[in-house]
Amino acid sequence: MTRPFTGWHMLATMVGFFGIVIAVNVLMAREAIHTFSGEVVENSYVASQRFNHWLADARSQQAAGWSATIGADPDRHLTVTVLQNGHAVPVSSVSVEADQPLDTILPTQPPMRALGAGRFQSAKPIGSGRWRVRVQAKAGVRMLRFEQDIAV
Template structure:
C-alpha cells in the first residue's frame, strides 16, 4: 500500500486546522468567562472614596451609643432562614421604634445577595425571613435606621448549612 506524499498544501491545511481549533477554544473560553463575570464590588470606587469620611463619622457615633445588638440566624426546614435581631441601649434597655433591615451577601457573587425585611416582633426584638437561602458562607449585614438616619451597621460572616 503506497502512502500519499506530504505536500505543502497538506501542511498548510494542518496548520490552519490546528490554529483554528486553538482560536476557537480561546474564543469560547473568553465568552464563557465574560458571561459569568459577577462585576465589580462597588459601582464607583471614586464615589465610595468620597463617602469614606461620613462612614468613619457614623461608626464613631455608633460606638459612642454603646448599643448591644445581637443577631441570630437559623435555617428553616423549608430551605429559608429566620433572622432575629435584639437591640439594647447602653443601660441594657430594649431599643424600639427602629427600622432594621438585613442582607445576606455572598462573598464571591453579588448576584446571589438576598434582602431580609425585619419587623418589630416585640420591644427591641426584630424578626424577618429569607426564602431559599443556599448553604455556604454569607456576610450578614444588619442596618438600623431612626428617622431616616442610619444609626447602626454590622457586617458578620456566617455559615449556613
C-alpha cells in the same frame, strides 16, 4: 535492553509539564473570572470621598453604645436584635441585605417582622452557607448601620 533518553524524550517531558501548568492556570483564571465580578463598590471615587464620613458615623454610633446581634435561628431565619449599651431597644424599622461574598448571586433583602423590643426575624429562611449581612435600623431620627458575617 534500556532505551537511551533522547532529545525527543526531553521535549515530550517539557511539553507535558508546561502543558499541565498552562492548563491549570487557564482553569484557575476562568474560575476566578466567573465566580467574582471584581466589583466591590459601584463607583470607587465616590466611595473614597464618602469614606471619612462613613468612618465618623461608625465611631459616633459605637461611642453612643449602639450594637446589634445578627444571626440565624435553627430554621435559618435571620435574626437581628438592636442594642444600646448591651440592652435591647425598640427601633422603628429594620432593613436587611444579605449576600454570599463567595458567590455572584444577587443580594437578597428578606422582609423582616418585628418580634418586639428591638428584635426582628426574617419572614423566610435563607439558604445555607456563609452570608454577609448588612442591617439598617432607624431609631428615632438616627439611622444605624451594622454589618456582620454569619455562617448558616
